[in-house]
Amino acid sequence: MSPRNLNLGLRPSPAALLRAACLAAALVLPFAVQAKEAAPLADDPVVEQRMIAISEDLRCLVCQNESLAGSHAELAEALRDEIREQIRAGKSDKEISDYLVDRYGDFVLYRPPLKAATVLLWFGPLALVLVGLGALVRILRRRGREVPPADLSAAEASQADALLASLDRPVPPESSNKPAP
Amino acid sequence: MNKFLWPLVGFLALVGFLAAGLVIKGNRGEGGGQEILPSQFLDKPAPAFVLPLLHEPGKTFTPADMKGKVWLLNFWGSWCPACKDEHPVLVEFAKQGVVPIVGVDFTLEKGAEDTERERAKIWLEKLGNPYAVTVFDGRGKSSIDYGVYGAPETFLIDKNGVIRLKHVGPVSPEVIATKLMPAIRELSK
Numbered sequence: 342m343s344p345r346n347l348n349l350g351l352r353p354s355p356a357a358l359l360r361a362a363c364l365a366a367a368l369v370l371p372f373a374v375q376a377k378e379a380a381p382l383a384d385d386p387v388v389e390q391r392m393i394a395i396s397e398d399l400r401c402l403v404c405q406n407e408s409l410a411g412s413h414a415e416l417a418e419a420l421r422d423e424i425r426e427q428i429r430a431g432k433s434d435k436e437i438s439d440y441l442v443d444r445y446g447d448f449v450l451y452r453p454p455l456k457a458a459t460v461l462l463w464f465g466p467l468a469l470v471l472v473g474l475g476a477l478v479r480i481l482r483r484r485g486r487e488v489p490p491a492d493l494s495a496a497e498a499s500q501a502d503a504l505l506a507s508l509d510r511p512v513p514p515e516s517s518n519k520p521a522p
Numbered sequence: 523m524n525k526f527l528w529p530l531v532g533f534l535a536l537v538g539f540l541a542a543g544l545v546i547k548g549n550r551g552e553g554g555g556q557e558i559l560p561s562q563f564l565d566k567p568a569p570a571f572v573l574p575l576l577h578e579p580g581k582t583f584t585p586a587d588m589k590g591k592v593w594l595l596n597f598w599g600s601w602c603p604a605c606k607d608e609h610p611v612l613v614e615f616a617k618q619g620v621v622p623i624v625g626v627d628f629t630l631e632k633g634a635e636d637t638e639r640e641r642a643k644i645w646l647e648k649l650g651n652p653y654a655v656t657v658f659d660g661r662g663k664s665s666i667d668y669g670v671y672g673a674p675e676t677f678l679i680d681k682n683g684v685i686r687l688k689h690v691g692p693v694s695p696e697v698i699a700t701k702l703m704p705a706i707r708e709l710s711k
Contacts, residue, residue, distance in 0.1 A: 415631050418630070419632075419666065422632075444666060446562045
């Protein structure tokens, strides 16, 4: 719309001007608001995608249970901008996450790196499982040894032998002296 | 006896861990919600920056200007309620003239730079100015370089420009007495 079309050769009254201004504002405002939010996305979808991929594995330091990608904290926004800038500057993903680790420590990483200080974190659970398994094996073995030999009277023994003999299949030697539970 | 004792010991150990998690303040801040991060820069040279002064944007300040002095670097913003709690403590501490305090007024909010600069000036005028120098980090970039993730945060820097201590959250008289002063005395020797 050119300004000339608005004028129509008449001098507009203040009220008409106000109406026009309100109309213009009503028309433009939603776009202004939208444009502000959508701008980064439209900027460069490739950069945006990489930024999201990188920041999903990083912790927002303000709301510490949120990822940098998902947080609305101002710090997260500023850091996302920084990541975008570094992507445009041609930095690698590793360089970018190193930039953040240099400043905030491994705490920003949702996947902590394997190093001396994190060995316990990575292998602690495995060690616990092994200890548990070891204990279980030991207890089972001891229990096996602890089963007292059955104390059978001569009559019971012969009855047991008869029962066993009536079975067709060969009897494992171990269970031959155990009473039925 | 032994048979029943071990599970009990295990259970008690678990209870102990849980209780410790509840009771011990450890790395938690005063609100108890956030993990307080140890500075990555402890015992490392303070990151360099060149920032304009809040009141005279034409002039700049850089940490190297403080070489030979033990000093405090305090990150704050007029948008930060905890900074308001801290401010009178800093004003009082500055009056004692123990160490110079350099203030970094920063904001991370996009487009809020001009507002912040003006608000910070009014803040200092109204509440008193404890800072030997106040610089303005409008986009928070230098603050991020220091690993600042909130405000206020305070760094104690020694004569060689090495960061010796970091305090996250407001500096209280207690923090000064138990944390800052002993370290300052040690470093001023």
